[in-house]
Structure formats: C-alpha cells, structure tokens
Amino acid sequence: MAALECARFGVAMAAQGIGTGPQLAQGLGQRLMQAVVSRVQPQAAQREPSGPISHPYLQAAPARAQVVAVCAQKGGVGKTTTAVHLAAGLAMNHGMRVLLVDLDNQGHVASSLRAHLRASAEQSVSQALLGLDPDLLPAAVPTTVDGLHVTGADKQLSNAEAQLATRMGREMILSRGLRAARGVYDVILIDCPPNLGLLTLNALFAADQVLVPCDLSVLALEGVDDLMRTLQNLQLMFGRAPQLLGLLHTRVDRRNHKQNAAIRRALAQSYQGLSLDTEIGTNTALPGAQLGGQVVFVSSPESSGARDYASLAAEIHAKLFGKAPI
Numbered sequence: 001m002a003a004l005e006c007a008r009f010g011v012a013m014a015a016q017g018i019g020t021g022p023q024l025a026q027g028l029g030q031r032l033m034q035a036v037v038s039r040v041q042p043q044a045a046q047r048e049p050s051g052p053i054s055h056p057y058l059q060a061a062p063a064r065a066q067v068v069a070v071c072a073q074k075g076g077v078g079k080t081t082t083a084v085h086l087a088a089g090l091a092m093n094h095g096m097r098v099l100l101v102d103l104d105n106q107g108h109v110a111s112s113l114r115a116h117l118r119a120s121a122e123q124s125v126s127q128a129l130l131g132l133d134p135d136l137l138p139a140a141v142p143t144t145v146d147g148l149h150v151t152g153a154d155k156q157l158s159n160a161e162a163q164l165a166t167r168m169g170r171e172m173i174l175s176r177g178l179r180a181a182r183g184v185y186d187v188i189l190i191d192c193p194p195n196l197g198l199l200t201l202n203a204l205f206a207a208d209q210v211l212v213p214c215d216l217s218v219l220a221l222e223g224v225d226d227l228m229r230t231l232q233n234l235q236l237m238f239g240r241a242p243q244l245l246g247l248l249h250t251r252v253d254r255r256n257h258k259q260n261a262a263i264r265r266a267l268a269q270s271y272q273g274l275s276l277d278t279e280i281g282t283n284t285a286l287p288g289a290q291l292g293g294q295v296v297f298v299s300s301p302e303s304s305g306a307r308d309y310a311s312l313a314a315e316i317h318a319k320l321f322g323k324a325p326i
C-alpha cells in the first residue's frame with residue numbers, strides 16, 4: 001500500500017546529463033575537474049524490477065551495482081535523511097535492490113529506519129572492514145521495505161578508522177569490502193560521516209558516483225569546495241575519483257527567497273549545471289519520520305518531504321540507469 005502511494009508521487013523528470021561541462025570553482029584545475037565531474041552517462045543495460053530479497057549471500061552474481069557516496073563535510077545538511085529516503089525511494093518506487101551502508105558512528109541510518117529493521121547483522125561494519133578479507137555482506141540486514149537492506153549502527157567506527165589508518169592500502173578497504181555486494185544489489189548507497197577523514201576517503205574511493213547534499217548556506221558552500229578539492233586529490237593520487245552525480249539543494253526554506261537566490265547564484269558561478277533539478281524543501285514530516293524510525297513514504301506519504309524524495313529517486317534512477325521514471 002505504502003509502495004503504491006509512493007509510486008503515485010513519482011514525478012516525471014527528464015533524464016538530464018550533468019550539463020554541458022562544469023564551470024569550475026576558482027582555483028581548481030580545469031582538466032582535472034572535468035575528469036572528476038564528467039557527465040554521467042545513462043547505462044545501456046536495462047534491469048528487471050526486482051522483488052524482495054530473501055538473503056543476499058544466496059544471490060551473488062557478476063558485479064553490477066552502482067555505488068553512490070552521499071557526502072558533505074558539513075553536518076546537518078541532510079546527508080542521512082537523503083541517503084535513507086533515496087535508498088527507500090529507489091527500492092519502493094523503482095524496484096531496485098539497495099544496500100544502504102552507514103559509515104557514520106552516530107548510527108543515524110539504523111535509528112531512522114528502526115521500525116523497519118527485521119534482524120540484527122552477523123557483523124558490524126567495523127568487523128567487516130577489519131577482517132582479513134573485508135566483506136560488507138555479513139553486515140547487511142533486511143528491512144520491511146522490499147528490496148532495501150542496511151548495515152546497522154556501529155559505535156566502533158571511529159576506533160576502526162584509527163586501526164584502518166595503519167593498514168596497507170587503507171583508502172581502498174571499503175572498495176574491497178563491497179566487491180561481493182556489488183554482485184547482489186543494483187545500488188549501494190553510502191552515508192558518509194561529516195568530515196573528510198579516512199572513512200569518507202574510503203567511501204569516495206569505493207564509489208562510482210558522489211551525491212553532495214548542500215543546504216543553501218554559506219558554510220555548506222565552503223564544504224562543497226573542500227569536497228571538490230578532495231575529489232581532485234583522489235584523481236591526482238590514484239588516477240580515479242567518483243563522478244559527481246549532482247549537488248542536491250536540501251532543507252530549502254522556500255519562503256527565504258533572497259538568501260536562496262544568493263546561494264543559488266554562488267553555486268551556479270562555481271558549479272554551473274551540476275545542481276540536480278530536484279530540490280528538497282524544509283518539511284517537518286522528515287524529522288517526524290526520523291523520530292518514529294520510519295521512512296516518510298510510510299509515516300507521511302502525502303507530505304511535501306515524501307514528494308520531494310520521490311522526485312529525487314526518480315531523477316537519480318534516470319541518471320544512473322537511463323530509464324524513464326515511473
């Protein structure tokens with residue numbers, strides 16, 4: 001029922017590329033950044049909608065998942081809210097098999113979804129990452145949202161980060177840990193911590209795409225610049241960096257016309273064409289849903305928050321898979 005209601009919110013959005021070429025932030029090397037933020041090409045492969053997942057281990061298949069890091073240096077910009085609702089929207093409205101990985105030791109993904117959790121995991125993310133052969137699959141648990149699996153809250157992640165720092169290939173451990181999961185899911189979303197530390201670097205190294213939530217504030221703008229520089233450094237150091245899936249304007253107070261216009265202008269100057277069409281407005285149904293441990297599509301399916309995140313799922317689905325939104 002909830003899934004049907006959500007499907008009704010699917011707003012038809014044209015599958016748009018990221019733009020005709022990014023206008024670069026001052027001081028960023030043009031060629032490098034073009035490599036980093038090159039246009040996202042819809043993939044040719046068409047995928048059949050998938051039903052509920054019985055158990056991930058039984059379904060390992062050749063690598064196919066798109067890995068998307070939801071990343072911003074600033075806290076409180078809506079990273080977790082976006083990761084949770086994009087994951088749920090892709091599963092509920094687009095039949096995707098989605099794994100949502102929580103890399104933040106605050107454990108907000110699990111608390112945001114606690115009414116949907118069906119089991120506890122065999123391993124924590126820390127244990128999975130610190131194993132001799134890192135594998136995130138034993139850290140995944142199913143939810144009552146068909147197709148959506150998540151990793152549990154992990155208060156030990158800061159300790160794990162310190163231990164990972166002493167390992168060889170320390171930036172690549174998550175990438176290794178997602179190899180099996182890539183064969184099981186269509187999309188793997190990573191909710192990053194609010195810093196550019198080693199866990200975030202691991203997420204960026206593992207990711208094919210990065211989605212950057214940005215509330216329309218000056219501090220968030222500075223955070224976007226820092227993240228772009230980190231992508232540039234990854235490209236320099238390792239010869240690869242995720243593509244920019246888009247900047248997502250979050251927590252937009254639609255009554256605040258003047259400030260919104262000023263920040264939009266600043267974003268357009270530095271990152272023209274990189275903002276997504278969908279914007280997420282402020283809506284009390286979103287913190288309300290988080291408080292109840294449910295996704296907003298279930299707790300308040302008629303809210304503007306549910307509509308905005310359904311639009312985001314449709315836009316991202318079209319960008320990743322080149323399909324017309326439902």
Ligand SMILES: Nc1ncnc2c1ncn2[C@@H]1O[C@H](COP(=O)(O)OP(=O)(O)O)[C@@H](O)[C@H]1O
Binds near residue numbers: 075077079280281
């Ligand atoms: N669009 C929104 N409207 C109103 N409140 C929001 C919105 N997005 C997020 N919030 C609330 O803001 C707080 C921070 O959001 P969160 O997603 O946890 O940010 P982050 O993960 O970047 O720290 C939470 O209480 C969340 O419920």
Ligand SMILES: [Mg+2]
Binds near residue numbers: 104108
């Ligand atoms: Mg968070």
